[in-house]
Amino acid sequence: MTRQEIFQQIQQKASFLCVGLDTDIQKIPQHLLKAADPIFEFNKQIIDATADVAVAYKPNIAFYESLGAKGWESLHKTLEYIPKNIFTVADAKRGDIGNTSALYARAFFDTMDFNSITVAPYMGVDSVSPFLEFEGKWVILLALTSNQGSQDFQTLTASDGRPYFHHVLEKSQTWGTPDNLMYVVGATRGEKIAEVRSLAPEHFFLVPGVGAQGGSLEDVAKFGMNEQCGLLVNSSRGIIYADSSENFAKTARMEAQKLQEEMKKLLDHYL
Amino acid sequence: MTRQEIFQQIQQKASFLCVGLDTDIQKIPQHLLKAADPIFEFNKQIIDATADVAVAYKPNIAFYESLGAKGWESLHKTLEYIPKNIFTVADAKRGDIGNTSALYARAFFDTMDFNSITVAPYMGVDSVSPFLEFEGKWVILLALTSNQGSQDFQTLTASDGRPYFHHVLEKSQTWGTPDNLMYVVGATRGEKIAEVRSLAPEHFFLVPGVGAQGGSLEDVAKFGMNEQCGLLVNSSRGIIYADSSENFAKTARMEAQKLQEEMKKLLDHYL
Structure with a gap:
């Protein structure tokens, strides 16, 4: 998926929401445990309920890996179920020597068809x-x-005199471009986001930590938005676990929509 | 497994050899492809051939993950097959926020029963x-x-004025002890190993990069050995892919034994 395609989707949906699929068998509604694949069933219903307000889905790979081969299958099915025009993030934080990273790339980009993967530097x-x-x-x-x-x-x-993460930002821009490299930038303090933005003006940022982990969406937009929005703001628990009853998908939709409406205002204001 | 148990095994086998199970379906002998689970069949024969000279086995998780759910099953079976007195390393290089790292820990230490995992700082x-x-x-x-x-x-x-990895060594020693924390230390230059050893005198080091990746075993021992040996030296390709014929396991054994004999001399000399 190209940068332009991501931006188009942001404009169409008036949203820069990424929904984190941190799907935990111990936290999903009880009634789903009867399903053949409860993890996939939960994800399916969350995706159905949020696909028109989310521009990205981010399965946290640890949640699937902790279930062994079965979790891996739930992940595959989930990825196949996500509409192809929505950006997908394998939140895997991989990183190894060249030939091993190449294998991880094959796993997440070929065996599965993720659009992106989080990587440790x-x-x-x-x-x-x-x-x-x-x-x-x-x-x-x-x-x-x-x-x-x-x-x-x-x-x-x-x-x-500069912090280490500045070096990561600077050096990595000699490896990739704003068309194939994004950054994970935490959202706890607005001025930090501004600092990263000044070092990477064109790159997209994946911003975790809005909602349950603290951090204000307004600050993220104020200090982080660029001409193509340049932001994918993730919310996981605040959406997918907002309600543990049989109504979970409906409540998830309401929470996602609340964020999307706030995002729409911010896009209207800053873009 | 305790530090003392690792050291006892090193003494008993006169070896500090870790065999890397970087098992690649495209590199294993052709005749194994007929087996129900070629990856496991290969690992099984390598383990049978080297268990008396290896003190550790290190499956490189990327190789299994790149095969999806099937690879995950091969990994499970391999881990179960490794004799319980041999140290096992999940070479996974994980590292994420607390609750996610906890899930990875559950995956590798509970769902599977690895003795250790490589982690990024x-x-x-x-x-x-x-x-x-x-x-x-x-x-x-x-x-x-x-x-x-x-x-x-x-x-x-x-x-x-000190390099960044010194800070990693220093800070991490406030989190763990020589009884639950080892370090990955590359083997390309002896003086670098000496530098790390001076900062972490008691900790075990997992040393990749001997053999195919360059690096001399003698230098590793000279600059890195401590009173309990303190070294697990890994060899992957040099052992498991030494021979692509039906004799692969026999040749792997010969290569492993060559290293073990060199290790015995070094243990006799330095301990």
Whole structure:
């Protein structure tokens, strides 16, 4: 999927919402446990309920992997069920030496047909490049995350006085372009998003941490939006677990729509 | 498995060899493709042929994941087949926010029964700690790798004049101990191994990059060995793909034994 296609979808739906499919067998509504594949059944109903307001779906791979071969099958089915015009993110945070990253790329881009994958930068160029070689596919590189541990290494000051994540942003732009490389940018503080935006003006950011993890959507838009929106804002728990009754899909839709309406206002204001 | 148990095995076998199970359907001997599960059949024969000279097996998870649900099953069967007194490493390089890392820990330590997993440090404490909470299990944290991209960020100089990987070594020792935390340390240069050893005197190192990836076993022992050996040296391709004929297991054994004999000499010399 091209950058232009992502932007078109954002305009059509007046939304930059990514729905995180962190589907946990212990958290889904009881009545679904009777289904042949409860995880897929849950995802299917969430997708049906939100596909007109979401521009991206992001299955968190750990949730599927923790169920072994069965989880892997639920993931495959989920991915096949997502409408082809909606952007898909494998939130896998992979990264290994070249020939191993190439295998992960094959797994997520060929065996499955994800549009993008989140990648960790620590092992450098040959851990990232194999993912960039796939035409029409995207790397979403960890730059600045919003979890507690992000303060341990990401913000460490380098000898040139700049934090480490600046170097990740700068160096990685010699590997990929705004047409095949996005960044994960945490949403806890607006000024941090502005800082990343100044270093990567054209790139799309995948922003977790709005909603349950704190972080204001208004700040994200104010400090992070560029001419093509440049934002995919994720919400997982706030949407998919808003209601644990048989009405879960309806409630999920309401929550997604609330975010979409707020996003519409922000798009109208800033674009 | 405890540190003492690992050391006892090293002494008993006079070996610190880890065999990497980077099992690729495109590289295994043709005649195995007739088997119901060629990947498992290959691993089974490699394990049978090397179990008395190897102290650890390290399946590279990407190779299994790239085959989807079927690969996942081959991995399960392989892990169950490895004798319980041999240390097992899930070479997965995971690392995510706390609740997601907890799920990966569940996948590799509970759903499967790996003794250890390789973890990437970029997201900091809450991405690593969930793995450390499992009694008797190990984190093997990426410190200094030997691939080309290791020069991009790992060796970047911080404001205190020390390279970034020093900070990873130092900070992570406030999270784990030599009894549940090892480090991945690349083997391309002996003096680098000495540098890491000075910062982590008691910890075990998992050393890839001996053999096919270059790096001398003698240097690794000279600069990296501690009182409990403190080394698990991995060889993958040099052993498992030494021979593509029907004799592959026999040749793999010969190659593994060659390394073990060299290791015995080094253990006799340095311990």
